[in-house]
Amino acid sequence: MLWLKALHLIFMVTWFAGLFYLPRLFVYHAMSEDEISNERFKIMERKLFFGIMTPGMLLTFVFGIWMLVDYAWAMFSTNGWLHVKLTLLLLLLVYHFFCGKWLFDFKHDRNVKSHIFYRWINEIPVLFLFAIIILAVVKPF
Numbered sequence: 557m558l559w560l561k562a563l564h565l566i567f568m569v570t571w572f573a574g575l576f577y578l579p580r581l582f583v584y585h586a587m588s589e590d591e592i593s594n595e596r597f598k599i600m601e602r603k604l605f606f607g608i609m610t611p612g613m614l615l616t617f618v619f620g621i622w623m624l625v626d627y628a629w630a631m632f633s634t635n636g637w638l639h640v641k642l643t644l645l646l647l648l649l650v651y652h653f654f655c656g657k658w659l660f661d662f663k664h665d666r667n668v669k670s671h672i673f674y675r676w677i678n679e680i681p682v683l684f685l686f687a688i689i690i691l692a693v694v695k696p697f
Contacts, residue, residue, distance in 0.1 A: 557626060564619035567612045572685060574609030575648075578655050579678035585662055586671040594665075601659050613652055620645075641691040648684045 578601060585597035658674075661667045690696070 567615035571612030575681040582674040583671045636697045637691045
C-alpha cells in the first residue's frame with residue numbers, strides 16, 4: 557500500500573510541475589514577437605504537455621484509483637473530505653484540458669489571450685494543490 561501511495565505522490569508532483577510551468581511558458585509565448593521564439597515555445601509547450609504533464613496526470617489517476625479500490629473506497633461513503641478531493645481532481649482535470657486547448661491555440665497561431673491572462677491562470681494550480689493536500693492530510697471532515 558505504501559508503494560502505491562509513494563508512486564501516486566511522485567506522479568502527482570510530476571503533473572503539478574507541468575501545471576505550474578506550462579502557463580508560465582504561455583506568459584512568455586504570448587509576449588514573444590519573433591518567429592524563432594514562437595517556434596521554440598511551441599516545442600517546449602508540446603514536450604511539457606505530452607511528455608511530462610499528461611503521463612504524470614494519467615499515472616496519478618491510475619495509482620489514485622488503485623488506492624481507492626484497495627482501501628479508500630470503504631471510506632468514500634463516510635468521509636466527506638474524499639468527495640471534495642475527488643471533485644477538486646475532476647476540476648483540475650478540466651484545467652489540464654484547458655491547458656491543452658491553449659497549447660493548440662498557440663500551435664496554430666490562434667492565441668488571442670494576453671500574457672496577463674496567463675499570469676492569472678498560472679495561479680490556479682496553487683489553489684488546487686493547497687486544497688487537495690490539506691484534504692488528503694488533515695481530513696477536516
